[in-house]
Amino acid sequence: MDEIIPKGALLPLSSADDDLAQRLREFVQDKEAFAPNTWRQLMSVMRVCYRWASANNRSLLPMSPEDLRDYLSYLQSIGRASSTIGTHQSLITMLHRNAGVIPPSTSPLVSRAVKKINRVAVVSGERTGQAVPFRLSDLQKVEAAWADHQNLRNLRDLAFLHVAYSTLMRISEVARFRVGDVMRAEDGRIILEGSWTKTILDTGSLVKALGSKSSAVLTRWIVASGLINEPDAFLFSPVHRSGKVMPMIDAPMSTPALKSIFTRAWEAAGHTHTAKPNKNRYRRWSGHSARVGAAQDLARKGYSVPQIMQEGTWKKPETLMRYIRYVEAHKGAMVDLMENHDE
Structure with missing residues (x-):
C-alpha cells in the first residue's frame, strides 16, 4: 500500500475501516489493469499531493472537498496548466473510487473551483499546447x-x-x-x-x-x-x-x-x-x-x-x-x- 499512499497520509482509521487499507492493497495488486503511463502519472500525482498535504496538515485519503479545492488552487498558484490540474483531479478521483471512498470531486465546492480555475486560465491567455507538426x-x-x-x-x-x-x-x-x-x-x-x-x-x-x-x-x-x-x-x-x-x-x-x-x-x-x-x-x-x-x-x-x-x-x-x-x-x-x- 505504501507504494501509492505513504505512511501518515491517511486519516486515523478505526478497526471498522481497516478494509480501506485492504482495498488499496488490492488496487496496487491489480495495477496491470491500467496503462503503464496512467500508473506512472498516478504515482507522480500522489507524491505531489502528499507533499502538499503534509506541509499543510491535510489528509490525502479520504480527502475532503475543501482540501481538494485548496490543492487544485495551489497547483494553479504555482503555474500548473489547467489541463495538468484536471489530470490531478481525475487521478485523485480515481484513487478514491478504487479505495471505495466517495470522491471529493462530486461536491459543488470542487466543481466551482474547477470552473474558476479554467476561467482564469482562459482569460489570462492560456492555450492548449501542440507539438510542432511533422508533415x-x-x-x-x-x-x-x-x-x-x-x-x-x-x-x-x-x-x-x-x-x-x-x-x-x-x-x-x-x-x-x-x-x-x-x-x-x-x-x-x-x-x-x-x-x-x-x-x-x-x-x-x-x-x-x-x-x-x-x-x-x-x-x-x-x-x-x-x-x-x-x-x-x-x-x-x-x-x-x-x-x-x-x-x-x-x-x-x-x-x-x-x-x-x-x-x-x-x-x-x-x-x-x-x-x-x-x-x-x-x-x-x-x-x-x-x-x-x-x-x-x-x-x-x-x-x-x-x-x-x-x-x-x-x-x-x-x-x-x-x-x-x-x-x-x-x-x-x-x-x-x-x-x-x-x-
Whole structure:
C-alpha cells in the first residue's frame, strides 16, 4: 500500500475501516489493469499531493472537498496548466473510487473551483499546447538529406519516421511492433499487425497498412539490419556506435531514444532555429509530431473527421479537433458565406 499512499497520509482509521487499507492493497495488486503511463502519472500525482498535504496538515485519503479545492488552487498558484490540474483531479478521483471512498470531486465546492480555475486560465491567455507538426513535406526533406548517408542508424530512423507518420500511432505504440508483425499484401506492400494502442485494447489485432514508399523504406531497414532473421525482435532496435544492430526482445527502445530520432531529423531537415515556444515547450519536433502532422495533412486534403479519427484511433472528435483546429479555421460556414456571397 505504501507504494501509492505513504505512511501518515491517511486519516486515523478505526478497526471498522481497516478494509480501506485492504482495498488499496488490492488496487496496487491489480495495477496491470491500467496503462503503464496512467500508473506512472498516478504515482507522480500522489507524491505531489502528499507533499502538499503534509506541509499543510491535510489528509490525502479520504480527502475532503475543501482540501481538494485548496490543492487544485495551489497547483494553479504555482503555474500548473489547467489541463495538468484536471489530470490531478481525475487521478485523485480515481484513487478514491478504487479505495471505495466517495470522491471529493462530486461536491459543488470542487466543481466551482474547477470552473474558476479554467476561467482564469482562459482569460489570462492560456492555450492548449501542440507539438510542432511533422508533415509529409518534412519527411521528404529528411529523406533527401539522408539519401547520401545510408548508415544503419539513418536507415532505422527514416523507417521509424515513415511508420510513425503513416500509421498516426504514438511513438510508444510504433516501438512495440516486432519483426514478426510485418506481413505482405498481394502487391508487396507491408501490413503491420499490432496488438493495442492507448484507445484500443482488445484481443483483436490492430492492422495498419503502409504505402509503397514506406514499405520500401521499412524493407530496406529490415534487410540491412539483419532483423529479417529475428522475428521476435522489436522492429526498431538500437544501433551501436560500431554500426552493429542490437536486436531487442525483452523491451522496446526507450522513449528518450525514440524522441532523439526526431531531434536528428530536425537537424537533418536544415532547421537552424527552434520554433516559437508553445507553453514554453514544443520548440522542435517531438514524439507526437508525426501524429499531429499526419492528421493536419489529411485535413488539408479534405478527408472527413470520421476518416481521420479512424486512422488515428481517436475516440472523441474534440480530441482530433485540437490537432487540426488551425487547418479547419477557414472551413466554417460564416467564412464560406462571406467568401461566396453574390452581391
